[in-house]
Amino acid sequence: MDLVSVVRGLSGxxxxxxxxxxxxxxxxxxxxxxxxxxxxTLLALAAAAILVxxxxxxxxxxxxxxxxxxISALSPTGYRSQALTPGLHWIVPYVEYVVYYPISKQTxxxxxxxxxxxxxxxxxxxxRTADGQLVYMDASVIFSIDPAKVVEVHIAWQDRYAHELVRPLxxxxxxxxVSQFRIExxxxxxxxxxxxxISKTLAQRLEENGLTLEGFVLRNIAFTDEYAQAIEQKQIxxxxxxxxxxxVEQKKQEAEQARQVAQGQADAAVIKAKGDAQARVIQAQAEAQALQLIAEVLQNNPDLLTYQYIEKLAPGVQVMLVPNDAPYLLPLPSMTPAPTATPTPTPQEAQP
Structure with missing residues (x-):
């Protein structure tokens, strides 16, 4: 409870x-x-009540x-040029009174x-937008009265500043x-x-009228039913x-995957063919080297081939019948027993 309330209560x-x-x-x-x-007693109480x-x-x-x-009846302008700041003040009773204005934020x-x-x-x-579309906008403006311009606000707007200044502005x-932008x-x-x-322009216009812009919120933007349907169809x-x-991308990926599989199979076939060819070349080279070694061995040992042939025949073969015009690769064994050699006597044996 402040002092003014106490004094007025005592007066009552x-x-x-x-x-x-x-x-x-x-x-x-x-x-x-x-x-x-x-x-x-009545006079004393009345005097005290008037004084208080x-x-x-x-x-x-x-x-x-x-x-x-x-607001002062003693001032030529009808008001004091300076607003009262927070605290306890004295005004001339009955010829002056105070109009209070909030300087806190208002929405x-x-x-x-x-x-x-x-x-x-x-x-x-x-x-309406630059391309002629109609939009409906919800907005909130947060503002406050400039403490240094409270007297100006009172003179120009009194307590009507919210509805008659902020709203239309x-x-x-x-x-x-909005008229400078397209709907999109x-x-x-x-x-x-x-x-x-909007905030920049609004701050300037409010400042010209003694108010300070604290914030601007564009809460919602709505369209006509026709445009909303058009947007929905466009989204669909x-x-x-x-x-x-x-x-399409999925089909491309599947085709690319099939192409890569085919390419892999082709590459595998090529690699396999190259491997087979290289194997044959290596085998041929080995065979050629083997034949070269055999030829060198046969050149140095001609009877080895005959020996290998005989080894392939069945054991116990004594007679072979071949055509008369067939070439003989091997010398035929003699059909008669080999003659027995008779020893030649030495001179010592010839003497008696």
Missing amino acids: LLWLGALGVLGLLVVRATRHQPVKSLVR TTVGAGLVFVPPQERGVV YTMSSTPSEGAVEGDDSIKA VRGVIRDA EVISTKRFELEQM AEQKALQAKFV
């Missing part, structure tokens, strides 16, 4: 006491009883979140939802900004740029196009 009690004494005085006077003491009431009328307390504009909302905005019902902002700035830019690519443009078409593109 004194006036009630004065009225009580006055009532008692009337009762005693009608009964022809002495009232002299009551008259003195006057002091209470002159004392003014300004809270920290407010500023006070003094003004315009929305299509009836219970959200400052105005009941659909209060969204209707604007915001709606006009939004319409002007408003809803997607340049929405942030749009908000920045885009989804179909993406699906078709996905199918």
Whole structure:
């Protein structure tokens, strides 16, 4: 409880006491009883009530979140040029009074939802884009009164600044900004740029009228039913196009996979053929080297071939019948027993 409230409360009690004494005085006077003491008490209470009431009328307390504009009958302009700052102040009783203005942040909302905005019902902002499309925008503006310009705001707007200054100013700035963008830019690519443009312009216009822009929020953007249907159809078409593109890419991947498999099989066949050819070459080279070695051995040992031939024949063969015109590769064994050699006597044996 501040001092001003205490003084005004005391003033009220004194006036009630004065009225009580006055009532008692009337009762005693009608009964022809002495009232002299009551008259003195009444006069004292009345004087004290008038004094305390006057002091209470002159004392003014300004809270920290407010500023006070003094309306004065003593000033040529009708008001004091400087607003009262927070704290306890004295004004001239009965010829001056104070109008309080908040300097804390205030929010003004315009929305299509009836219970959200400052105005009941659909209060969204209707604007037309550069390509002629109609959009409905919900917005909130956060602002405050410049403490140094409270007197100017009072003179120009009094307490009507929210509805008669902020509201039309915001709606006009939004319409002007939206008209510079196409519908696609408003809803997607340049929405942030749009908000920045609105905030910059709005801050300048509010400052000219003694207000400070604390923030701007573009809450929602809605379209006409026709454009919403067009967007939906476009999205469906885009989804179909993406699906078709996905199918094409899938087919390409499958074809590429089949090509790679075929290429792998072909490469494997080529590698196998090369391996077989190299194996045959190595085998031929080995055979040639073997034949070369055999030829060299036969050249040095001609009877070896005959020996190998005989080794291949069945054991015990004594007779072979061959055609008369067949070439003889081997010398035929003799059909008669070999002659027995007769030893020649030496001269010593010939002598008796």
